[in-house]
Amino acid sequence: MKYQLSCEQVTALLSFYAEDKLSTKLARYVREHLEQCPECMEKYIKLKNMIGNFIETQNEEIENPYITKQYEDFKSNLSAYIDNELDDLENIRLKKIAISNPLARQDLENIYTFKKLLHSSFERTKNELKTDYSKSVLSKLQQDKDSKQDPFIKLSIMFFIMITCIVAGVILILYF
Ligand SMILES: [Zn+2]
Known part of the structure; x- marks a missing residue:
């Protein structure tokens, strides 16, 4: 039987997951939850976009073309x-x-x-x-x-x- 994470647990881990800071095992649990839970998936996509924008603006400051x-x-x-x-x-x-x-x-x-x-x-x-x-x-x-x-x-x-x-x-x- 597979270990299942709750929505609360996934939400708590999302930012770590988005930044690839989880162990492979834990990351796999989160990924499996996201694949089945549209609500958590939506949260994850939003978070990922936010992080992406942040990194982009940071790079713009460092590397002005x-x-x-x-x-x-x-x-x-x-x-x-x-x-x-x-x-x-x-x-x-x-x-x-x-x-x-x-x-x-x-x-x-x-x-x-x-x-x-x-x-x-x-x-x-x-x-x-x-x-x-x-x-x-x-x-x-x-x-x-x-x-x-x-x-x-x-x-x-x-x-x-x-x-x-x-x-x-x-x-x-x-x-x-
Ligand atoms: Zn969920």
């Missing part, structure tokens, strides 16, 4: 590509990878966004420098205004010295 050698190559050349350091042929090659590989495209978009951010902050600094520059120009103009009297003073001093020389000369000629 776009993480290829080509993509690794793209990643290592990305910064050079962005900075225009590659020759035309390599540029075309990387462009092609970016078009065909969504991961590469995403990386490219990310780095472009980053560059844009960097550029805008750079522009901002430049504008700040510009205002600083115009400020310094203004202050320089102000200084020039202040020192405009300088040449006049120099000229007057020179004129005074000239007059003094002439007067001294005239005195010398007249009295000696």
Whole structure:
């Protein structure tokens, strides 16, 4: 006489059975029960599908089909590509990878966004420098205004010295 498992016992063992973790003897009992019991069979199929989906999503995470050698190559050349350091042929090659590989495209978009951010902050600094520059120009103009009297003073001093020389000369000629 064959040993028969109850529905409760089979339900309790189902997940182990689905994952092949039962001894051959016990697995055979479960299989024999499933063959005769549509209710337990239905439970088993549902469980098996669930496990299958779970394994599938896990594999997707581990093995992204776009993480290829080509993509690794793209990643290592990305910064050079962005900075225009590659020759035309390599540029075309990387462009092609970016078009065909969504991961590469995403990386490219990310780095472009980053560059844009960097550029805008750079522009901002430049504008700040510009205002600083115009400020310094203004202050320089102000200084020039202040020192405009300088040449006049120099000229007057020179004129005074000239007059003094002439007067001294005239005195010398007249009295000696
Ligand atoms: Zn059953």
